[in-house]
Amino acid sequence: MTPERRVYKRDVIIDVTAxxxxxxxxxFGLYVMxxxxxxxxxxxxxxxxxxxxxxxxxxxxxxxxxxxxxxxxNTFFSSFGLFLYNGAGWLAVLFxxxxxxxxxxxxxWPVADYVGTAGARSFLVSYMVSVGIxxxxxxxxxxxxxxxxxxxxxxxxxxxxx
Amino acid sequence: MQxxxxxxxxxxxxxxxxxxxxxxVGFLDRRLPYYIALIMNSFFFILSLFILDYVLTVGPIRYWxxxxxxxxxxxxxxxxxxxxxxxxxxxxIILGLIYSRSNVKHEIEERKHVTFYVLVQLMAAGLYGIxxxxxxxxxxxWLEIAxxxxxxxxAVAGGRALRPAYNYVIMGSIGACLYIFGVxxxxxxxxTLNMADMRLLLPLLYTDKVVQMGFAMIVVxxxxxxxxxxxxxxxxxxxxxxPSTISSMMASVHVKVMFYxxxxxxxxxxxxxxxWQYIRFDILLxxxxxIAILAGSIWAIKQSNLKRMLAYSSISQMxxxxxxxxxxxxxxxxxxxxxxxxxxxAVGKGCLFMSAGAFYQKEGLRQIKDCEGLGKRMxxxxxAFTIAAASLIGIPPTAGFASKLFLILASLxxxxxxxxxxxxxxxxLNLIYFxxxxxxxxxxxxxxxxxxxxxxxxxxxPFSMLGPMLFLASLCIVLGFVWLSDLSTPLMNQILANLGxxxxx
Numbered sequence: 001m002t003p004e005r006r007v008y009k010r011d012v013i014i015d016v017t018a019x020x021x022x023x024x025x026x027x028f029g030l031y032v033m034x035x036x037x038x039x040x041x042x043x044x045x046x047x048x049x050x051x052x053x054x055x056x057x058x059x060x061x062x063x064x065x066x067x068x069x070x071x072x073x074n075t076f077f078s079s080f081g082l083f084l085y086n087g088a089g090w091l092a093v094l095f096x097x098x099x100x101x102x103x104x105x106x107x108x109w110p111v112a113d114y115v116g117t118a119g120a121r122s123f124l125v126s127y128m129v130s131v132g133i134x135x136x137x138x139x140x141x142x143x144x145x146x147x148x149x150x151x152x153x154x155x156x157x158x159x160x161x162x
Numbered sequence: 163m164q165x166x167x168x169x170x171x172x173x174x175x176x177x178x179x180x181x182x183x184x185x186x187v188g189f190l191d192r193r194l195p196y197y198i199a200l201i202m203n204s205f206f207f208i209l210s211l212f213i214l215d216y217v218l219t220v221g222p223i224r225y226w227x228x229x230x231x232x233x234x235x236x237x238x239x240x241x242x243x244x245x246x247x248x249x250x251x252x253x254x255i256i257l258g259l260i261y262s263r264s265n266v267k268h269e270i271e272e273r274k275h276v277t278f279y280v281l282v283q284l285m286a287a288g289l290y291g292i293x294x295x296x297x298x299x300x301x302x303x304w305l306e307i308a309x310x311x312x313x314x315x316x317a318v319a320g321g322r323a324l325r326p327a328y329n330y331v332i333m334g335s336i337g338a339c340l341y342i343f344g345v346x347x348x349x350x351x352x353x354t355l356n357m358a359d360m361r362l363l364l365p366l367l368y369t370d371k372v373v374q375m376g377f378a379m380i381v382v383x384x385x386x387x388x389x390x391x392x393x394x395x396x397x398x399x400x401x402x403x404x405p406s407t408i409s410s411m412m413a414s415v416h417v418k419v420m421f422y423x424x425x426x427x428x429x430x431x432x433x434x435x436x437x438w439q440y441i442r443f444d445i446l447l448x449x450x451x452x453i454a455i456l457a458g459s460i461w462a463i464k465q466s467n468l469k470r471m472l473a474y475s476s477i478s479q480m481x482x483x484x485x486x487x488x489x490x491x492x493x494x495x496x497x498x499x500x501x502x503x504x505x506x507x508a509v510g511k512g513c514l515f516m517s518a519g520a521f522y523q524k525e526g527l528r529q530i531k532d533c534e535g536l537g538k539r540m541x542x543x544x545x546a547f548t549i550a551a552a553s554l555i556g557i558p559p560t561a562g563f564a565s566k567l568f569l570i571l572a573s574l575x576x577x578x579x580x581x582x583x584x585x586x587x588x589x590x591l592n593l594i595y596f597x598x599x600x601x602x603x604x605x606x607x608x609x610x611x612x613x614x615x616x617x618x619x620x621x622x623x624p625f626s627m628l629g630p631m632l633f634l635a636s637l638c639i640v641l642g643f644v645w646l647s648d649l650s651t652p653l654m655n656q657i658l659a660n661l662g663x664x665x666x667x
Contacts, residue, residue, distance in 0.1 A: 072189060075185055075186065075189070076186065078182070078185075079182040079183070079185055079186050082178060082179070082182045083179070083182065086175055086178060086179050089175060089228075090175065093168060098163060098165050098168055099163055100163075100229060101163075101168075101171075101225060101226055101227060101228060101229045102168070102171045102175060102225075102227055102228070103227060103228040103229075104228050104229035105228070106229060107229065
């Protein structure tokens, strides 16, 4: 006895809502990441960015989602986010020739000259560190979602061995 | 600020950087991650030598991350103990990586190679992080990184490794939960997460039930991670079915770093005064250790699987470390034995797991009864196995003898003579279970072996596997002389001073 495969019909309301919500969710995620201009918000913003992609995948199916967001892109983003975050720390050391500590943003003179020490701190934390964390979190969440969703489809095609 | 002071954070930060770079580079060529990891870890090894030199000549490194002042910001503190452990961890990771070159090809399917090396590098980053940090919450973050990657690395072989890995996930998560709960309780009582700051604030609160409860929770949580005797149940299966490289790395350094958390907790967050005056925990620890030593050895005797026997032997050896920790409340020789045994066991057990992996790779044997005549078929691996086993038994010219001697001196100094009996008895038990293997290797003839002996000289293994194994085996002998000579005295005195233990060698 094989389980009955239910085929969902495409629903215009769901399609249009998802398409409309997708950019708005991305924008909101970006606002959470960099809008506050201070520490924090990287993880939350990244999660919101990931929900946009997860919504897209849920509505249009894993195959379409895979074409839009392949695994190599996920890997790139998760690495790139860490490079941004970690690199911001190293830039602080490099720009001061080792006089300032890792991630000591107030010593980041190329920015600090223009906006002041506190300004440099908040600028770099929100635009580099938070964005870096956000990208990594987003890529990791999407990748995990794919792992779960993809697996299930594979198993269904093979007849559900697991 | 001196350049050396950047090195701890350079090691940790660059490790993460390297791991993610390897993930990207893996798309270009599957062999590249191995070389990148090897080069970067060798670089870290050189840096860690500079750190040790600085720590011994100038003093502890205190590094304020992001320039925030310590009670509020995260601080990395490296004193003699950290630097010593950091060198051990980095060198074992390098040797494990060299060993993995051909071992991984044999035990792990090709498509997983990139992620395997990335996970190894991430685990290394976690271990380095735990070693250099001076902040309890930051330590939790690195603890999680080191543990999560360890779960995945045990499961990477698939098949029979999956169930033990899942057990480990459950037990390890409970351990991490208890650790973080304990830290939360301490934070609730003191309002700080910095170890040095907490050490200053805690003495007024030593009778506080919240503080004592937090201490108990952290100890139990870390004990699960470091498989101290009653909490060891996840460990034997994991070490048996994990890839040999991972068994060797985890038994040598992963568990040492987990144990190091206990050392920091006892000596740098709390004081020995708290342990032996307020909660009377020291003698309990000693008895727990005695049971662990004997029970681990007895279980090891009745195993038929070689790697499983080594896993139980590890449980017994963790008992030695715990005994050293317990006895350090009475005598500084306990700390000396503990510190010496961290290195001796890392070297010895790493070598044993590597040779067990070599036996499996070349002859496909996992059971002890199949080891017949291996001394003829694989002379170098068998020799390495025998020397490392001799070190763990504690036969005089080897390293294990020195640490057992220190522990016996500690028991005598503390007037706890029952532990001398336990140590001598456990040496005998160690001899029994290692002799079962050595007897099979050298003194039982194998019919096919004599035929094949003519065809093949040496082990038939690549140098990348034999090299690390033989290096560790020779280190077992060299360290035996180093510990008993004056060479290690400056380091040991510095460690004793940094841990706040009176007395010097």
